């Protein structure tokens with residue numbers, strides 16, 4: 001009968017057309033191939049990627065703001081979404097290509113996306129992608145989430161680039177540092193101040209005894225070479241900047257220069273040469289010493 005069709009989904013039942021969502025897609029016969037119930041089972045309504053994949057398969061649009069309204073119906077977000085998208089005049093003829101993701105980050109489902117962060121299995125760093133492996137888990141021991149393993153591995157790598165870690169003892173110390181960082185994070189998040197302080201003290205001790213402090217870094221030329229002024233300044237700031245002593249001006253030389261100049265002018269107009277700088281000029285020059293340097297002169 002024309003008012004029934006067989007579900008291509010999990011149930012495989014012959015059902016009333018009413019049990020299928022309508023679709024204007026040329027790929028389908030007026031209804032999507034999977035019944036409403038099976039479609040709902042296909043979608044993990046807490047996983048935005050699952051929602052999108054399913055909508056794409058049945059050629060229905062993802063409209064972020066409609067999804068957001070549907071979320072207000074907490075019991076049946078997916079069902080509400082389909083009802084809205086199929087009945088609202090501006091969307092009922094829309095296909096996947098008409099999807100509108102604007103406002104997506106305001107939806108609850110989008111926020112859920114980051115609940116899974118503890119289960120991620122790779123992270124991207126400036127030095128490439130770190131993939132979670134058995135070796136990493138072996139290195140740090142059990143009891144950590146994927147995110148924590150990757151965080152530790154990233155820190156381990158960063159430290160290896162900037163420090164000489166060439167003995168088994170140092171490697172072990174570095175592993176302890178990585179773990180202590182995780183424990184510090186955990187105690188911070190749970191508001192356990194005394195645990196945090198305890199871990200932090202141990203962390204500082206290992207830093208000092210193992211030569212992992214910033215001041216113990218490999219010299220810049222050893223790691224990567226200095227490529228730009230900004231790197232140079234960064235290095236200087238990291239190592240601590242010591243202001244050099246101000247240059248002391250040699251006033252005798254200035255005196256000599258003025259004397260030579262005066263004698264040249266005097267010679268031009270037929271006067272005798274002077275053996276010394278006139279007292280008033282000398283005094284003026286000397287009193288300027290220190291003023292010019294920004295400090296009081298203690299000589300003369």
Ligand SMILES: [Zn+2]
Nearest residue numbers: 007011035038
């Ligand atoms: Zn079905």
